Amino acid sequence: MDIGITEQGGLNVVAISGEVDLSTSPKVRDALLGSISSGKGVIVDLSGVAYIDSSGVASLVEAFQTAKSKALGFALAQVSDTPMRVLKLARLDQVFVIYDTLDDAVAAMA
């Protein structure tokens, strides 16, 4: 699993790729909470995620709630089929703000 963090339009874009499971989700959690602590809104790019389990989803939920408490923007973008399936199973596809493309997300949140 890899995590890349870039800045785009005053927002942190956290791109996650590979498999997010019990052994790798702590790194996802750290990266997301770290990005939020910088005081910028966060877009999570899930286009490269081949697998995500409940612990990965939990990291997303925790980051989402933390951002919300600090009145910062938090959105998911380019969610590939596999993570989307898991979000739907968890009925979280209705909770998260999800954009089809990064550009859409940046345009909406900037």
Add this chain to the structure above:
Amino acid sequence: MNNQLELLVEMGRHFAATQDIEVTMGRALERIAELMEAEGGALFVLEQSDAEQHLVCHASFGPVDIKGLTVPADKGIVGRSVTTNRSEMVRDAQNDPNFDTSMDAQSGFTTRSILCAPLSVKDERIGAIEVVNKTGGDGLFADDDLTLLEALAASAALAISNARMAGELAEKEVMRRELELAAEIQRGLLPPPGGVDSDGSDFPICGVNRPARVVSGDFFDFFTMYDGRIAFTLADVSGKGMNAALLMAKTASLFRCLGKEDLRPGRLLQRINAEVCETSMRGMFVTMIAGLYDPASGRVVLANAGHEPPLLHSTDDQFKTFQATAPPVGIPPELTGGGAVPEEVLHLNGGSLYIFTDGATEGYVAPGEELGADGFMDMIRVGLSDGLSAQARIDAVANRLSGSGEALRDDITVLVIDDAKPLQKRQSRDDNATLIEINKGQGEGSILNDGAVQSHEGSLCALTVPARAGSLKLVRRAVGETSAACGFSQEQCQDLMLAVDEACQNVVRHAYAGVDEGDMMIDIRREGGSYVVLIRDHAPPVDVARIVPRNLDDVRPGGLGVHFIREVMDSVEHLSPPDGQGNLLRMKKAI
């Protein structure tokens, strides 16, 4: 004369019926003395103490009780009678050179005349019986008296000798019965016959054990695991006596006990060795084979600690042996670099695996002529061509070795795993025999199937992994490959991977509570049109009532795993493992 005859008959009867020879001798002596009008009488028995023989008085009658008196075996009139094995009639005791005056000095009794007859049976000298001081007539014993005493002495000697023999016999009988009880307990340690499957075919594993003596140092055992695999063992304890039998009992119990913990055979032998080595072995050891056979695939995982190489007889009539991979059980692990026992994986493919002790190949079929490995293989071939069942084939070997007319040289034990019937079952169910490949897992402890598994009914893949987060990727891989082979859609495969991953996470995070010390066994099976996943751990039992999916309206991190599992699977059951240890989860999804 009539009185005398009557006494003889009466004494004979009493001696024959007596439970307590001492009491009977005392009464007999009293009657004899009365009949002969003797003032006193005594019965001496020859006893060995240290290097010397003594005459000890076991019964006495008269004014002075000398019971318990001990004199040197060659002293006095009694000593002379015993030594020469002849009767003595002494009419003037005080002037007889052999008379031991010390006895009178001790007792205050004055001995005038003595009549003494030796007690002996054939060449065995038992002692002597004497009467002293005739009270009636001229105060002297007559020849008639001597004849009578000799007759009574013969009767008494026989009774004493019989009583002694009976005592020895009783002791031997007690020993024999104890041995037989031990043998009975031992036979109870052997598994009952595996019985007959629901379709009428014999259980695929059977064995035979013939002890050379009453008890045996060999044993075999097998039992079916929760997932249909059969654990088996055969072992030979060095030696043949009671010490070997006791060590056998210990090792057999360890196999039964630890075998149910679902360890792999190599690890199982390592554990048994560690336990056995904790107690003093006094130079004894156990050669032992442990294995797991899966009738659903014909696959055998074998670990061999110093035992005779097992023999695989394939369906094309080839024999192949598998050498021991580790030293015997009982050799301290520190002497052998940790005591690991490597495993070997073999596929029976309808053939039979014979595991036996050297008593089977080194037994005599004729005086001085061993059956030998070749003879053993010949008998297997003949048995097969005669259409004998596996049990009948190995019974034939044991019968031939027992029937040579000589005592067995060593215990004979043979175990056979016959894959013929299970293969037929596999083939009849094997509708779409696609082979799928599962790579050997990466990293420590990731023991996967050895290459290919068939997507027939039964186990598709079984793996044991350390219960830690790093193992989950491997588990998902196994689920992904097997579910795809069963024809699930890509999305369904992803769902199954997620569900099994979540179930394993619960084992890692909750059952073992994050402590990195246990294994988990994942067995993926295809059964009755369903994709079945069994997950087994040895953590403390989980309180099933506390496992609830979370309320999805409550958005918070965590607690989603159980929801995912229930969403994906058709059924989820928390079973209690057959041995009551750990947790067993069964999840099903229709194919």
